[in-house]
Amino acid sequence: MVDQLPQTVSILRVKKETPLIRTYVMDRSFVFSPGQFVMVWIPGTDEIPMALSSEKTITVQKAGDATNTLFSFGPGDKLGVRGPFGNGFTKGEKVLAIAGGVGAAPLLPLAREDCVMTLLLGARTEAELLFVDQLDECTDVLIATDDGSLGVEGYVTALMDELNLGAYDRISVCGPEMMMRAVLTRVEEKGIAHKTEFSLHRYMKCGVGICGSCCIDPSGLRVCRDGPVFPGDLLLKSEFGHYMRDASGRKKDI
Amino acid sequence: MVDQLPQTVSILRVKKETPLIRTYVMDRSFVFSPGQFVMVWIPGTDEIPMALSSEKTITVQKAGDATNTLFSFGPGDKLGVRGPFGNGFTKGEKVLAIAGGVGAAPLLPLAREDCVMTLLLGARTEAELLFVDQLDECTDVLIATDDGSLGVEGYVTALMDELNLGAYDRISVCGPEMMMRAVLTRVEEKGIAHKTEFSLHRYMKCGVGICGSCCIDPSGLRVCRDGPVFPGDLLLKSEFGHYMRDASGRKKDI
Amino acid sequence: MVSIRPGPVTVGGVALDNHLLLAAGILGTTASSLSRVLLSGAGGVVTKSIGPHPKDGHAGPCLVVLEKGILNAMGLPNPSKEFVDEITSLAKKPVIVSIFGSNPDEFALVGSWFAGKVAGIELNLSCPHAEGYGSAIGTDPALVEACTRAVSKSGIATWVKLTPNVTDITAIGKAAERGGARAIVAINTIKAMRISTGMKCPVLGNRYGGLSGSAVFPIAVRCVYELYETCKIPIIGCGGVATADNVVEMMMAGASAVEIGSAVYHDVKVFETIQADLYRKDGLTPEEIIGCAHG
Amino acid sequence: MVSIRPGPVTVGGVALDNHLLLAAGILGTTASSLSRVLLSGAGGVVTKSIGPHPKDGHAGPCLVVLEKGILNAMGLPNPSKEFVDEITSLAKKPVIVSIFGSNPDEFALVGSWFAGKVAGIELNLSCPHAEGYGSAIGTDPALVEACTRAVSKSGIATWVKLTPNVTDITAIGKAAERGGARAIVAINTIKAMRISTGMKCPVLGNRYGGLSGSAVFPIAVRCVYELYETCKIPIIGCGGVATADNVVEMMMAGASAVEIGSAVYHDVKVFETIQADLYRKDGLTPEEIIGCAHG
Numbered sequence A, B: 001m002v003d004q005l006p007q008t009v010s011i012l013r014v015k016k017e018t019p020l021i022r023t024y025v026m027d028r029s030f031v032f033s034p035g036q037f038v039m040v041w042i043p044g045t046d047e048i049p050m051a052l053s054s055e056k057t058i059t060v061q062k063a064g065d066a067t068n069t070l071f072s073f074g075p076g077d078k079l080g081v082r083g084p085f086g087n088g089f090t091k092g093e094k095v096l097a098i099a100g101g102v103g104a105a106p107l108l109p110l111a112r113e114d115c116v117m118t119l120l121l122g123a124r125t126e127a128e129l130l131f132v133d134q135l136d137e138c139t140d141v142l143i144a145t146d147d148g149s150l151g152v153e154g155y156v157t158a159l160m161d162e163l164n165l166g167a168y169d170r171i172s173v174c175g176p177e178m179m180m181r182a183v184l185t186r187v188e189e190k191g192i193a194h195k196t197e198f199s200l201h202r203y204m205k206c207g208v209g210i211c212g213s214c215c216i217d218p219s220g221l222r223v224c225r226d227g228p229v230f231p232g233d234l235l236l237k238s239e240f241g242h243y244m245r246d247a248s249g250r251k252k253d254i
Numbered sequence C, D: 001m002v003s004i005r006p007g008p009v010t011v012g013g014v015a016l017d018n019h020l021l022l023a024a025g026i027l028g029t030t031a032s033s034l035s036r037v038l039l040s041g042a043g044g045v046v047t048k049s050i051g052p053h054p055k056d057g058h059a060g061p062c063l064v065v066l067e068k069g070i071l072n073a074m075g076l077p078n079p080s081k082e083f084v085d086e087i088t089s090l091a092k093k094p095v096i097v098s099i100f101g102s103n104p105d106e107f108a109l110v111g112s113w114f115a116g117k118v119a120g121i122e123l124n125l126s127c128p129h130a131e132g133y134g135s136a137i138g139t140d141p142a143l144v145e146a147c148t149r150a151v152s153k154s155g156i157a158t159w160v161k162l163t164p165n166v167t168d169i170t171a172i173g174k175a176a177e178r179g180g181a182r183a184i185v186a187i188n189t190i191k192a193m194r195i196s197t198g199m200k201c202p203v204l205g206n207r208y209g210g211l212s213g214s215a216v217f218p219i220a221v222r223c224v225y226e227l228y229e230t231c232k233i234p235i236i237g238c239g240g241v242a243t244a245d246n247v248v249e250m251m252m253a254g255a256s257a258v259e260i261g262s263a264v265y266h267d268v269k270v271f272e273t274i275q276a277d278l279y280r281k282d283g284l285t286p287e288e289i290i291g292c293a294h295g
């Protein structure tokens, strides 16, 4: 083992994906499994967790301080990267992927690995759908938008009802927590929660399983190290969909 | 690499070899090459370098504080051992070994490896000859004593003159420095210094090549790490046989 | 290997299930993570340090894993008083709450929230990277004594955790003892820094941080040994403990129990692992081991 | 990797062949070992610390190699005045003699033996395991200032080597500066101990020793960084440097040159190795690197 100081990378290119989402291409590749994340150091601001959307890209949604600063960065600017960390998605033969918003980021590399039969993609409106073209190239994409501007009107859960879920051996989900909780409720009703897995977002400080800021109730599991991908049945009776913690450790509602 | 703290060993048995030399059998074996040494910690007293006379023995001549204390130790008493350290003797096909006094200690395991054709063994008097029986078992032993009480009367160098030194591909020497210097002078005269090697004794503190207390002039080589076995030609124009240094680093004559 | 005979353990007024405690700030923010560590074999757990006001902590990076240690500057993030509710579910467990403040009154206030609700309180007078807290106070014997007394006078078992970033740690240990501490915990992290040569600036958001893990073990052993020669109250050894033999070594230096933090990085079940190696029915009694390397 | 443009180096009044010096007490007892290290690429060498009287040093064990560091308590063995003759053969070389004493007069005396015979003198005010010497004096700013002045007033380039075993290393750095030091060397070893659990006693003959090597690198970087923020004279970084990137990191923290000791254990040609990695014709100038991690 060697020192795991952040690796310095340069931004090669920035791609505008949606009004609020950009992809940053780095000058270095990381060996990773889809679903794993890196801790991205934006010098002078903060360090935040980001899924790898490919071996050399992260795909970032503007959310607050750190991501705002990142949005001001362009080619040649430097980032520090620790990782990849976490477990990633379990590989399956026939996977159904369900993505909401920027949640498509960790699912794109999974789809590219050729195991995803179908991918349900949701967003508020057409302009906010992420990776439509790239996903279309490698899997069967079904779309839902809240306003019906593309695909089915409504939530991705609506798309689920049209599928024969029994045909899939795994269901992999990443998106806003309310959307993921809705998916979990649906699969629980159908008795297939054990076949599902969810990539969680929790506030993270260390990223390596030591500080405790990302632990979930009641298992005490660490999202950064034991996750971020957890089996659906483990999340059934948990804080998931109900509350999370902020930087100080206080609970806040989802 | 792990912490190299001294290993604690227990003395199983003590064997009186000569009036001033004892062999200590330890309850642990060390993987070593003949000529390598260990740093032996005699608790409360000091830590001193000792050649391994077999994988689980050291053979000690009473010399001063530390060895005196060691002579008071018996079965069950504990020692700390760091090492083995140093380079050991070069293996050859047909080796002539030359031992003086306790210098037979590192040469016994070499003889046991079956490459020593002839061994010249010297001491002041018959009672002080070390390992006569053990050496007899595995090689051809020729003896010299200063007082002629056994074997040839005089120094081991006298025995050399009776041999065809050209028949050996290596000559390995360990003994009092004056005796070793005499051997070096003899082999230099015969132009075969490059075929010889000498195991040096120098004052040692660290044993691992960092403190500098065992360095020899003019090469600055470390007896503990670059040695203790050095080729004869390297020693020709050196302090060898002339002076060494004490614990403070001051020169003292041999 | 030296092993220990299992049996009841009471240190500094707190009954523990064994000699191994979780150190403050490691998986210590939620009741469920503390409970997970207890279930995996810790004899007791120390919580994240709780202060008078909620704090988000320093900007990231907050932690980097080094070859033989961990460098961190979390900046004492904590939920403050909300933590009282958090740990009600652990009421009967060997839980020690770590607290901090910037003066004796703040220590007394935070301590009072937990009185009667936890097995003991550990004063963080030692965090090397939080302005106005931790070692900013913990290097001054008079302040250490005053803060300790402010909490200990309530009668709760009070432990004081010391910083090694001082010229003479025994002077601080004696101050804690005078203030009524029931035990001394040594050591907190050592002030340290790494610089990203690629970025040309310190790696941690706070620039300065604290070093923990195997790298500091020889320094922690030295501190415990020095404290054992000068203080009468029990010492809890902390810093780089990662194996059963490390535990024995700390105890021989003078520790009555140990806290373990960074080793959780390599093995979240480190308590289970160490316990299995450490205890044997035919082992030595703790009394035979504690401090036996002296004299 | 950041690399440095080769060129003449002068630090603290001493002209060096490059930025890499051999640290005191490593292969520093004889002219021939110092010469060997110079030939293998060191830009300068610091000798073993020389005192007013010959000393044999502590009883063994004097040194143990740990996984990520070295623990030693040599006890300042030295030939005293005989060392003047020892190093006459190195007269024109970048040799700095490390000296120690128990008071300003002793420092002045030992310093005077070497005046005009060496490129500079480094005051060991920092060895953590020699009663009455080293850090016994080096933790007191007034004594540091007085010892420094006692040597520097002769006009010889005087460097002062600091101990990290203090609450505030910058106070000691400023004292050295006031005393006329031309450079500060930071750090000496950190007071530490290991216990043999098999033997039930401390491993080192002197019980206490000093920790060096990779384990202390983050602490050394922090000390250099702190000193750079407070002192005006150049700093020579020391402690755990083992690679070219470590050298760059020390320089970014504020070091104008570095000393290397423990890394010699792994590679006696470490100076050659680092030099090959560190210098490039198209590298940055030292001025662009030194202290660039500040502000």
Ligand SMILES: Cc1cc2nc3c(=O)[nH]c(=O)nc-3n(C[C@H](O)[C@H](O)[C@H](O)COP(=O)(O)OP(=O)(O)OC[C@H]3O[C@@H](n4cnc5c(N)ncnc54)[C@H](O)[C@@H]3O)c2cc1C
Residues within 6 Å of the ligand: A037, A046, A047, A048, A049, A050, A051, A052, A059, A060, A061, A062, A063, A064, A065, A066, A067, A068, A102, A105, A106, A200, A201, A202, A203, A204, A205, A228, A246
């Ligand atoms: C494993 C993992 C993978 C992620 N992958 C992506 C991704 O691929 N693309 C993407 O756009 N976002 C991703 N996120 C979320 C991303 O980390 C946050 O959006 C980001 O940290 C917000 O930082 P900020 O300073 O811009 O916003 P802030 O002002 O800090 O906060 C905005 C919101 O983001 C949340 N947040 C802030 N900091 C963190 C943190 N350190 N960890 C988790 N949540 C935080 C806050 O709770 C708040 O709701 C991921 C999060 C996790 C845990």
Ligand SMILES: Cc1cc2nc3c(=O)[nH]c(=O)nc-3n(C[C@H](O)[C@H](O)[C@H](O)COP(=O)(O)OP(=O)(O)OC[C@H]3O[C@@H](n4cnc5c(N)ncnc54)[C@H](O)[C@@H]3O)c2cc1C
Residues within 6 Å of the ligand: B037, B046, B047, B048, B049, B050, B051, B052, B058, B059, B060, B061, B062, B063, B064, B065, B066, B067, B068, B102, B105, B106, B200, B201, B202, B203, B204, B205, B228, B246
């Ligand atoms: C590589 C090596 C292998 C050795 N192997 C053996 C061996 O197999 N059997 C054996 O009996 N002796 C061996 N010696 C010599 C042995 O180390 C010394 O006799 C011993 O250190 C004396 O210690 P003391 O305290 O009893 O004597 P002291 O009172 O210290 O001194 C007595 C004499 O021994 C020399 N001496 C003392 N300490 C050391 C030291 N640390 N290193 C070297 N010389 C020292 C002194 O210069 C003095 O001449 C070896 C030495 C070396 C360097």
Ligand SMILES: Cc1cc2nc3c(=O)[nH]c(=O)nc-3n(C[C@H](O)[C@H](O)[C@H](O)COP(=O)(O)O)c2cc1C
Residues within 6 Å of the ligand: A210, A211, C023, C024, C025, C026, C048, C049, C063, C070, C072, C074, C076, C098, C124, C126, C127, C161, C187, C188, C189, C211, C212, C213, C214, C216, C238, C239, C240, C241, C259, C260, C261, C262, C263
């Ligand atoms: C991530 C992290 C957070 C810490 N937080 C605290 C804390 O809140 N309060 C405290 O007293 N010590 C804290 N510490 C120090 C540890 O409790 C412990 O003293 C130190 O890490 C040395 O022990 P170790 O080497 O076993 O980790 C923290 C250490 C780490 C690594």
Ligand SMILES: Cc1cc2nc3c(=O)[nH]c(=O)nc-3n(C[C@H](O)[C@H](O)[C@H](O)COP(=O)(O)O)c2cc1C
Residues within 6 Å of the ligand: B210, B211, D023, D024, D025, D026, D048, D049, D063, D070, D072, D074, D076, D098, D124, D126, D127, D161, D187, D188, D189, D211, D212, D213, D214, D216, D238, D239, D240, D241, D259, D260, D261, D262, D263
């Ligand atoms: C075996 C050994 C002997 C030392 N002797 C001295 C000494 O005589 N004087 C001194 O100032 N420092 C001495 N030191 C400290 C080193 O010069 C250096 O400050 C320390 O080892 C940290 O650097 P490193 O990590 O590169 O070894 C010694 C260190 C070691 C390991």
Ligand code: FES
Residues within 6 Å of the ligand: A203, A204, A205, A206, A207, A208, A209, A210, A211, A212, A213, A214, A215, A222, A223, A224, A225
């Ligand atoms: S972020 Fe620290 S434990 Fe997960």
Ligand code: FES
Residues within 6 Å of the ligand: B203, B204, B205, B206, B207, B208, B209, B210, B211, B212, B213, B214, B215, B222, B223, B224, B225
């Ligand atoms: S004994 Fe230390 S270098 Fe050889």
